Amino acid sequence: MRTLDVALGARAYPIHIGAGIFDNAELILPYLKRPRVAIVTNELVGPLYLGRLQAALDAAGVASTAIVLPDGEANKNWxxxxxxxxxxxxARCERSVTLIALGGGVVGxxxxxxxxxxxxxxxxxxxxxxxxxxVDSSVGGKTAINHPLGxxxxxxxxxxxxxxADVSTLRTLPIRELRAGLAEVIKHALIRDAARMDWLEQHIDGLLACDEDLLAEAVEWNCRIKATVVAADETEQGERAHLNLGHTFGHAIETGMGYGEYLHGEAVAAGVVMAAQLSAQLGMLPEADVERIRRLFQRAGLPVQGPKLGVERYLDLMRHDKKVADGRLRLILLRRIGEAVISEAASQAEIELAIASCCV
Amino acid sequence: MRTLDVALGARAYPIHIGAGIFDNAELILPYLKRPRVAIVTNELVGPLYLGRLQAALDAAGVASTAIVLPDGEANKNWxxxxxxxxxxxxARCERSVTLIALGGGVVGxxxxxxxxxxxxxxxxxxxxxxxxxxVDSSVGGKTAINHPLGxxxxxxxxxxxxxxADVSTLRTLPIRELRAGLAEVIKHALIRDAARMDWLEQHIDGLLACDEDLLAEAVEWNCRIKATVVAADETEQGERAHLNLGHTFGHAIETGMGYGEYLHGEAVAAGVVMAAQLSAQLGMLPEADVERIRRLFQRAGLPVQGPKLGVERYLDLMRHDKKVADGRLRLILLRRIGEAVISEAASQAEIELAIASCCV
Incomplete structure (x- = not known):
């Protein structure tokens, strides 16, 4: 088991990463005020893991209530x-109860x-x-529900x-979702860690095959990167924005296609390629590196081109996603593999060109 | 205008108290990130003060959106x-918008x-x-809505x-609500400030007549007491509980009669008398002081007796309200006028006696 401490002063907390750890009650007990928890999960994850977790807690003398939610982003509402x-x-849970989120990003x-x-x-x-x-929601402290208007x-x-973070649970994850998760892993390498890009190129097949050691290493390293960025900028004023590499393009794809058509990670993969392409056009990144990025996403089974929405529709959607300063979009670009920058350097024509060259 | 600084470290803030200050845009401007606010008010308060506030902000170049809610505790829901x-x-309000709560406790x-x-x-x-x-909701940072189950x-x-806190707005307040507000003012004197009890006995008629200087002094002093208590115990672990003097009895009255029958302050007044009576029974408070407390509430036009729900019903409701330790209720009692204590000293029989002697 690997342990990473997220340093946030009084709100610091550990992330334990390993295989077969999620029902190890001894890891949980030190963090309970009283032996009383409520486990929140969903209809898909519950049948797979809820029973094991409840049995382990029960054996450790912890009373648990289970709350099973419907699955999916569409249900992330009031x-x-x-x-x-x-x-x-x-269940008459008092202020001393601890909630446990057992599931993916929506449940979390x-x-x-x-x-x-x-x-x-x-x-x-x-x-x-x-x-x-x-790799993503465990660090950052962002919680939310959707509103019909946003x-x-x-x-x-x-x-x-x-x-x-129990990597053995990834064996029951649909492969398409595993691939989508890898999009964020690759993105984190691109913004902060060139050596990790080499490692990913070396181990992408093992990761896709659910090698638990490789997955644990990838998860630990990803959480570490994100924790560093978040600790420096907890409420998202500055460099935390680097984590949004590919997201302005990606959100345009998600919204333009209707939510659910592309998984978030799939849209991010195509979006990162667009951002890399744009960085190359602006002379910031060698064309060969764009190719290298494209190749790794392809090996991971992720899209490297966006849908043909039309460049005007893309720009429309991107302008809605982000604030526009003097008519220029503020984007996250790559100065090199391993280094992201916030930039308003790209003109509308350059953005259009990047999109057009990265669409099916 | 009087100003009180609530010292809460990074979350410190000022309370300005005076007459005719609520539409002084210069007091508001320094606290806006951008000249964009959303004013939340209700159907009763909106027609009285919303126009003035919007006009003042408009003249100062601040764009405002008004959101008018239905009135009443029954609407304090999702x-x-x-x-x-x-x-x-x-209204496309971004993260830089500032909300302004214009109204009573529910709106706040x-x-x-x-x-x-x-x-x-x-x-x-x-x-x-x-x-x-x-006097109550301005300090403490407690915000909430009700759930059907609590x-x-x-x-x-x-x-x-x-x-x-503009005391001139109290002129449009129904007298019954003014009296109910005074119940909290008297309660604050009882738990922390014996000299203020003398002052209140001297000025109760002026306060009821909406003398603005007296009201401003009472509001300032009340916020100061509450701020001291809250700063020492922001998340309610210890002495902040003193603020609940009379509340366990009072909640029993409110719930027993159905919400809305008694105003919160009215139930608190009767509850404080019960707590004082119980304190006297336990030999903590002279009987003459109970009489003095009763007399001041009476002069303020507040109830000093509870409804005849039956002592068993009272105890039932009180046990639901608070946690019971070894069968003993944890109550806030008075050691003397100006000093509250947390106590589990009272037996059930003594509590029953206090309730019975304070019911209509």
Missing amino acids: ETLNLIFSGLLE DMTGFAAACYQRGVPFIQVPTTLLSQ KNMIGAFYQPRLVL | ETLNLIFSGLLE DMTGFAAACYQRGVPFIQVPTTLLSQ KNMIGAFYQPRLVL
Whole structure:
């Protein structure tokens, strides 16, 4: 088992990473105020892992209530959040209860937000069961639900007390979701760590085959990168924006195609290629590096081209996503592999060209 | 104008107290990130003060959106909260917007909670227009909504950037609500400041007649007491519980009679008398002081006896309200006028006797 400490002062917490650790009650016990938890999961993950976790907690003398939510981003709303509050109140959970999020990003976002609000704040523990949530949502403290008028519009910055990232749960993950999680892993290498890009090129096949040691190393290293960035900028004023490499293009793809058509990681992969292409056009990144990035995403089974929405529609959607300063979009670009920059250097014509050259 | 600084480290903020200050844009401007606010108010307060506030902000170059909620505790729920989120999103308010709560405790609680959650947190300013909210909700950072299964179950500790307590708005307050606000003022004197009890006995008629100087002094002093208690115990672990003098009895009255029958302050007044009576029974407080407390509440037009619910019903409701340790209720009692204590000294029989001797 590997352990990483996320340093956030009074809100510091450990991430344990390993195989077969999620039902190790001894890892959880030190973080409970009282032996009373509520486990929030969903209809897909519950049948796979809920019983094991409850049995382990029960054996350790911890009483647990299970709250099973419907699956999917479409349910990341108030009505589903309220199922958590109702479940907690019906089970007479007091302020000393600890919530455990058992599932992917949606379960984690909603459980974290419920923990932030229930009786004005109770502790919570994350047990992420997807690669994306292990490398992405475990660090950062962002919790939220969607509003009909906007994604993630209602939420809180709220840190977990503990994260248990069990890579053995990735064996039950659909391969398409594993690939989408790898998109974020590759993105993290691109913004901060050129040597890790070499490592990923060397081990991409093993990662796709769910080699647990490789996955654990990738998850640990990703959480470390993200923790460094977040600790330096907890409420997202500056360099945390680097994590959004490819996201402005990617959000345009997601929104333009309708949510659900592209997985987030798939849209990010295509978006990162567009950002890399644009960086090359501006003379910041060698063309060969764009090719190298494209090649790694392809090997990971991820899209390297966006859908043909038309460049005007792309720009429209991108302008909605981000604030425009003097008509110029603020984008995350690459100065080299391993170094991201915030830039308003690209003109509209250059952005259009990059999009056009990266569309099917 | 009087100014009190609530010392909460990085979350410190000033409370300005005076007559005719709520539409002084110069007091507000220094606290805005951008000249863009959303004013949340209700159907009763809006027609009285919204126009003046918007006109003043407009003259100062601040764009404002108004969100008018239905009135009353029954609407302190998710549906009404969502009216705030929808209003903010429809007006395309960004993370740089500042919310202004213009109204009583319900508007303040909901606006504060909306501010805590909108885009994971935006600043807010309180303009409390009832005596209760000026002396009570302006300090403490408690925000919340009700859940069908419990009051104030969903919320956050979230501090305003600024409070403008304008005592001239109390002229439009129904006299019954003014009296209910005075119940909290008297309670604060009883738990912390014996000299203030003398002052209140001297000036109770002037306060009821809405003398602005007297009201401003009472509000300032009350906020100061509460700020001291809260700063010492922001998340309610210890002495902040003193503020709950009379509340365990009072909540039993409110719940037993059905919400809305007794105003919160009215139930607290009767509850404080019960707590004082019990303190006297236990030999902690002279009987003459109980009489003195009773007399002041009577002069303020507040109830000094509870409804005849039956002592068993009272105890039932009180046990639901608070945790029971070894069968003994944890209550706030008075050691003398000006000094509250947390005590589990009272037996059930003694509590029953105190209730019986204070019921109509």
